[in-house]
Amino acid sequence: MxxxxxxxxQEPLQWGSFFIFFAALAFSLGVSCLLxxxxxxxxxxxLYLLWDGAFAHGYSLExxxxxxxxxxxxxxxVAVCFRMQVWNIGAEGQYALGTIGxxxxxxxxxxxxxxxxxxxxxxxxxxxxxxxxxxxAYLRLRFDLNEIISTLMFNYIGILLLxxxxxxxxxxxxxxxxxxxxxxxxxxxxxxxxxxxxxxVVVCVVVGMALSVFLKRTRLGFELMAGGENARAARYARxxxxxxxMLVMAMCGALAGWAGLIETSATLNRLQPNVVVGYGYxxxxxxxxxxxxxxxxxxxxxxxxxxxxGVENLQLELQVPAAFAGIMQGLLLIAVLAGQFFNWYEVxxxxxxxxxxxxADGEGKQV
Amino acid sequence: MxxxxxxxxxxxxxxxxxxxxxxxxxxxxxSFGKVRANHDITLDIRPGMIKxxxxxxxxxxxxxxxxxxxxxxQTSGSIFVDGNPERFESPRDAIRAGIxxxxxxxxxxxxxxxxxxxLLGQERTFVVSPARMEAEVSELAERYGLPINPAARVxxxxxxxxxxxxxxxxxxxxxxxxxxxxxxxxxxxxxxEQLFEAMWRMADxxxxxxxxxxxxxxxxxxxxxxxxxxxxxxxxxxxxxDVPNExxxxxxxxxxxxxxxxxxxxxxxxxxxxxxxxxxxxxMESLNLTLRKGEVMAIAGVAGNGQKELVEVICGLRRPVSxxxxxxxxxxxxxxxxxxxxxxxxxxxxxxxxxxxxCKYLDLVDNFLLTTxxxxxxxxxxxxxxxxxxxxxxxxxxxxxxxxxxxxARSLSGGNLQKLVIGRxxxxxxxxxxxxxxxxxxxxxATEEVWQRLLQARKRAGILLITSELNxxxxxxxxxxxxxxxxxxxxxxxxxxxxxxxxxLMMAGVTSPAAV
Numbered sequence: 001m002x003x004x005x006x007x008x009x010q011e012p013l014q015w016g017s018f019f020i021f022f023a024a025l026a027f028s029l030g031v032s033c034l035l036x037x038x039x040x041x042x043x044x045x046x047l048y049l050l051w052d053g054a055f056a057h058g059y060s061l062e063x064x065x066x067x068x069x070x071x072x073x074x075x076x077x078v079a080v081c082f083r084m085q086v087w088n089i090g091a092e093g094q095y096a097l098g099t100i101g102x103x104x105x106x107x108x109x110x111x112x113x114x115x116x117x118x119x120x121x122x123x124x125x126x127x128x129x130x131x132x133x134x135x136x137a138y139l140r141l142r143f144d145l146n147e148i149i150s151t152l153m154f155n156y157i158g159i160l161l162l163x164x165x166x167x168x169x170x171x172x173x174x175x176x177x178x179x180x181x182x183x184x185x186x187x188x189x190x191x192x193x194x195x196x197x198x199x200x201v202v203v204c205v206v207v208g209m210a211l212s213v214f215l216k217r218t219r220l221g222f223e224l225m226a227g228g229e230n231a232r233a234a235r236y237a238r239x240x241x242x243x244x245x246m247l248v249m250a251m252c253g254a255l256a257g258w259a260g261l262i263e264t265s266a267t268l269n270r271l272q273p274n275v276v277v278g279y280g281y282x283x284x285x286x287x288x289x290x291x292x293x294x295x296x297x298x299x300x301x302x303x304x305x306x307x308x309x310g311v312e313n314l315q316l317e318l319q320v321p322a323a324f325a326g327i328m329q330g331l332l333l334i335a336v337l338a339g340q341f342f343n344w345y346e347v348x349x350x351x352x353x354x355x356x357x358x359x360a361d362g363e364g365k366q367v
Numbered sequence: 368m369x370x371x372x373x374x375x376x377x378x379x380x381x382x383x384x385x386x387x388x389x390x391x392x393x394x395x396x397x398s399f400g401k402v403r404a405n406h407d408i409t410l411d412i413r414p415g416m417i418k419x420x421x422x423x424x425x426x427x428x429x430x431x432x433x434x435x436x437x438x439x440x441q442t443s444g445s446i447f448v449d450g451n452p453e454r455f456e457s458p459r460d461a462i463r464a465g466i467x468x469x470x471x472x473x474x475x476x477x478x479x480x481x482x483x484x485x486l487l488g489q490e491r492t493f494v495v496s497p498a499r500m501e502a503e504v505s506e507l508a509e510r511y512g513l514p515i516n517p518a519a520r521v522x523x524x525x526x527x528x529x530x531x532x533x534x535x536x537x538x539x540x541x542x543x544x545x546x547x548x549x550x551x552x553x554x555x556x557x558x559x560e561q562l563f564e565a566m567w568r569m570a571d572x573x574x575x576x577x578x579x580x581x582x583x584x585x586x587x588x589x590x591x592x593x594x595x596x597x598x599x600x601x602x603x604x605x606x607x608x609d610v611p612n613e614x615x616x617x618x619x620x621x622x623x624x625x626x627x628x629x630x631x632x633x634x635x636x637x638x639x640x641x642x643x644x645x646x647x648x649x650x651m652e653s654l655n656l657t658l659r660k661g662e663v664m665a666i667a668g669v670a671g672n673g674q675k676e677l678v679e680v681i682c683g684l685r686r687p688v689s690x691x692x693x694x695x696x697x698x699x700x701x702x703x704x705x706x707x708x709x710x711x712x713x714x715x716x717x718x719x720x721x722x723x724x725x726c727k728y729l730d731l732v733d734n735f736l737l738t739t740x741x742x743x744x745x746x747x748x749x750x751x752x753x754x755x756x757x758x759x760x761x762x763x764x765x766x767x768x769x770x771x772x773x774x775x776a777r778s779l780s781g782g783n784l785q786k787l788v789i790g791r792x793x794x795x796x797x798x799x800x801x802x803x804x805x806x807x808x809x810x811x812x813a814t815e816e817v818w819q820r821l822l823q824a825r826k827r828a829g830i831l832l833i834t835s836e837l838n839x840x841x842x843x844x845x846x847x848x849x850x851x852x853x854x855x856x857x858x859x860x861x862x863x864x865x866x867x868x869x870x871x872l873m874m875a876g877v878t879s880p881a882a883v
Contacts, residue, residue, distance in 0.1 A: 005456055217751075219744045226737060229726040235684065236715070236723045237737045238706065 006345050020342050024335035031335075032328050041318050053313025054306035060313075062196045066267060067279075067305035069200040070095070070259035074283035075301055076211055077252030079292040083215075083228040084248045090136060090151025091256040092280025093158030094129040098257025099264045100162055101128035103181060103271040106188040107170060114187035121188065121261055129257020130250040132158055137249035141242050147249075155280070163273050170271065180272035190266035200262040207255065212294050224248065256280060278326075282308075285333045304329060375588060377567050380607070383415030387450065389543055389575050390435070390466065395444035397430055404430040406599045408444070412544055417566055417576045419586040421620055422596035423810030428579050431596070432546050435577075436468040437461030467537035468546040471553075473529050475521045482517040485535045507538055512568040514561075526671075527558030534565070538574075545569065546577040551585055552807065555669045556871065563589050581620070581810055583613045595619050617811060629815065629842055631822055636661040640695055640799045640829040641681065648688020649676045650853045658829040660798065663821070665832045665844030668874055670804075673853035674833045678803055681831070682715040695798055714738075714797035714828075716788055718804040720781065724788045727777040731767075732758045734776045735791050742795070757794070765790035766816070782813030789820055800824055803833045818843060837870060849873040 033043035054064050074091040081088040101124035109117060136150035172182040192198045215221040227234035227244050234241050264271050282304055290296035311325035388411040397405040405427045412418060422428045433439045437455035446453050448464045455461045475484050482500040501517040508515050513531040530550060537545050551559045566576055566589060580586050586593060593610060595603040603619050637660030646654040650673045658664050666674055679685035680692060683703035692699040695711040717723045725734045735758040743754045762770040765786040776784060802821060806814040821830055821843060834840050840847050848858040849870055856873040859866045
């Protein structure tokens with residue numbers, strides 16, 4: 001014993017949890033600095049570059065905002081699944097299928113006017129994304145197949161399917177062999193709202209608000225919450241548990257699909273393999289950091305998008321490898337999750353026992 | 368539980384009389400926030416004595432014993448072991464001081480053997496020989512009269528045997544004070560007697576035993592000293608020589624006069640609400656049952672004889688394997704999985720209030736909405752305002768304490784949670800009520816209230832009462848079915864006194880009352 005002990009708090013921390021978050025953030029940045037210092041990089045300068053690249057200028061803010069959009073949509077979907085205690089980590093694959101759905105609509109009906117084509121793209125992206133999520137959901141319900149494994153595997157299949165298409169039938173003949181489709185017609189491109197920011201932001205706001213109302217105000221939302229709290233009680237109360245599992249998975253698939261659609265249409269204007277950059281995995285981090293709350297998801301999406309953009313700046317200026325963003329993201333998640341321990345537990349000094357000399361002596365030696 | 372009188376078989380009750388107390392609690396107070404769970408409690412635990420701690424639910428028995436066994440630390444006051452002050456920071460400290468507790472929910476590794484469970488964490492050498500372990504456990508079991516096969520896997524044991532393993536774990540750790548929290552709740556009458564004999568034997572060898580209970584008969588039969596807790600304070604202490612009768616004890620416990628039996632005026636019976644013909648499978652054997660509106664049918668029996676499976680079939684959580692189940696005139700397949708929303712309904716009050724009937728981290732309104740949500744659905748939306756108002760009404764009507772609707776279900780005691788569940792299920796105006804051990808773990812006052820509510824509900828519903836408490840069946844039921852190993856031993860009206868007298872035997876599987 002070190003003269004300290006760990007005790008459970010009677011009440012979880014309220015405001016102190018903010019402090020815990022910032023301490024965890026500082027800790028993860030500290031470890032990141034240590035890693036940079038080990039490579040001989042000027043770490044204080046690196047921190048400045050990180051900030052500068054992500055949030056300091058209009059241009060960097062725009063870049064952060066653009067990355068926030070797909071991360072936010074994927075995170076919402078993941079969070080809804082996690083609320084039901086359905087561990088869908090397949091947002092990445094569902095995102096890939098969304099891009100495929102949207103591109104199929106564009107390549108099949110290239111001459112449609114925008115008012116018809118864009119909604120069709122949204123429908124196709126949502127449908128394919130939802131389908132990609134519904135298959136593991138069905139496998140879980142019917143055959144008890146663990147959805148963590150199946151959704152993860154479906155990510156690889158989905159991404160390979162995307163590559164199969166852009167390397168094959170969908171390849172632009174004029175691309176000099178590069179794996180990419182033709183540039184989308186203007187009618188298939190989500191337009192800009194201001195600057196580089198496109199209408200995808202509005203989609204995020206609408207989806208966020210609708211989801212919030214859905215979860216808080218509707219009967220199905222209530223059933224989702226109760227089902228996530230206690231699956232046995234949900235069955236007892238005759239909630240359609242299987243339907244709810246399918247529903248959350250399909251919702252997540254549709255949202256991730258939309259993220260893929262928006263990224264393809266608004267940012268790249270065509271489908272190419274590098275549309276898949278791990279937003280679906282970042283979404284898992286965001287959902288956990290935000291503890292599955294919608295407003296917090298918005299904040300953490302911005303933060304982690306900023307981290308991605310900022311590390312790009314580091315890459316350019318300090319020749320830090322690209323994987324560094326992943327390392328920092330992982331550090332932050334682990335630090336915050338570990339920090340949540342202090343929400344429920346506290347470390348106390350062991351009081352001296354006056355009546356017994358041995359105990360006091362023993363403590364004297366240890367401290 | 369048993370109708371037979373229990374004879375106290377202590378042999379040397381007074382052998383340790385002259386010794387000082389093993390453990391002394393002095394002015395123990397414990398508060399959880401504003402709630403005062405224990406206040407100024409002073410208690411001696413003496414060697415060779417069985418001390419009963421009697422009190423209603425929420426009286427503070429469990430809190431006090433959790434302090435003694437190191438799970439909580441007291442807000443103020445001191446604990447003396449052998450006259451020396453001690454402070455327990457964890458159960459480990461308490462076990463080191465020789466104090467151990469057997470909780471209601473056993474903490475055993477199901478896939479390991481009895482001997483492995485007993486020695487878990489106590490292996491003295493790196494390599495342990497199974498034969499030596501088993502011999503050691505056998506010897507210990509022999510000494511204290513706890514017969515058990517040390518090589519058996521825990522998952523194959525009955526509840527009574529598992530309890531013995533828990534006790535052996537404490538004895539192996541040289542515990543001198545054994546705290547047993549409601550140990551008889553899960554036992555058959557025979558197992559209960561065996562436990563009592565083991566308790567006397569342990570006490571005869573100088574162990575102190577603290578016996579937490581609210582079953583007066585058992586407390587009177589088994590203990591040497593009785594301490595009564597009420598609202599966190601000790602209101603009375605009796606020694607074996609001056610213990611008053613049951614009624615006085617009960618009154619001291621609740622602080623007012625209680626009626627231990629209630630008058631069940633018969634109600635006019637109506638049509639058949641539940642009809643079961645030849646239900647078999649899942650451990651059940653050709654069960655036949657007919658329940659009418661206005662009746663209470665009690666299914667008596669020791670837990671684990673197929674009652675759970677029967678309830679699950681009736682409540683739609685399990686598909687009948689063979690036989691016919693008609694609920695409110697509809698066949699099982701038509702009633703489930705989507706029971707009609709309007710008019711005909713079945714309410715299930717499960718035994719597992721915390722795990723099945725409620726979500727412990729949700730507030731009372733959400734828990735109220737759990738089964739009543741369809742009544743508050745407006746299109747796809749939920750009318751939370753109306754639900755909140757109704758919850759407040761129900762809380763008032765059923766006297767749920769503390770009735771803060773923002774509090775979580777976890778913050779309610781067992782009895783109050785049960786009242787909330789009953790209020791919620793009655794709100795649906797059910798035609799069938801399936802109540803599974805509805806008063807288990809409740810104190811006398813709450814039990815009485817639940818009984819009254821069930822009897823009132825007969826006016827509009829048929830009630831299927833599954834109970835392992837004989838008294839409960841006798842108090843409430845019109846008809847009693849005794850269940851043993853998946854079969855009904857007999858179904859009879861409660862006026863059939865010959866059969867009523869034989870219920871205890873039937874629960875143990877003895878077929879013909881004539882054979883007695």
